[in-house]
Amino acid sequence: MDNEFCPVHEAIQFLQEKWVLHIVRSLLEGPRGFNELSRSVGGCNPATLAQRLDRLVEIGVVDKEVQSVMPPRTLYRLTAAGQSLQQVLNAIDSWATQYLRPAADRGAVCDQQHATSDSL
Amino acid sequence: MDNEFCPVHEAIQFLQEKWVLHIVRSLLEGPRGFNELSRSVGGCNPATLAQRLDRLVEIGVVDKEVQSVMPPRTLYRLTAAGQSLQQVLNAIDSWATQYLRPAADRGAVCDQQHATSDSL
């Protein structure tokens, strides 16, 4: 079934891990330290964040720069591959602003709106 | 913090739920029944699939059409909002083929490649 390598499948697999997209989005605004990133992402606990960050580094989306071990000071920044995810975030942004505006709560679903908004 | 409604955040929150992107991708190829979809998505167990589908319907991305209750026959198809996710999938596709492939036949683009040894 999955004999051949499908990059899209792989990408989805990794993008759908919890917090990944949020982390990338935050990092897209600039490099950050661990706690700073944690605050900026909002709601991700350190254990998970650390794990995700490891993964992102491993995949080559994020670059981890240890400036000093003690006192601890680290910087996480996107690699070229990571910054390229901007286009994915843009697509999500564009979709979200078009279809996710009034809804987002359970129950209230906006059917289809033919809004002509080309934000972004 | 989360006082103002951020559509992108909401979108990420929902897109990152396990299997959602896979389901949408599969549905982008055409409407399907439950088991058919399950096979096409590959690896998602029925409980999770049912839950995701409910949610997708609730959000307004998928339309569930019950053709007959007994014998059971149902069709899941994307709404306009769902089909619009094509652009997100396209962005992912484009990113993935550029950065997630063992630079075999698509050279010149990946300046720095990190190991893609592990199964992501």
Place this chain on the structure above:
DNA sequence: CATAGTACTTGACATTTCGAAGCGATTCAA
């Protein structure tokens, strides 16, 4: 010297997902 900040780790707990089995019914092959 006490407080706050850095980058995490650990271990206990909660939530999410999984795997397998099953249900009522129909359709098809033997």
Place this chain on the structure above:
DNA sequence: TTGAATCGCTTCGAAATGTCAAGTACTATG
């Protein structure tokens, strides 16, 4: 006629995953 397969799910316990609170080793600030 019997049995197997298919359909769209649901249920259950178990496994994987994520979360919370606290703690570590240390410095800079007040």
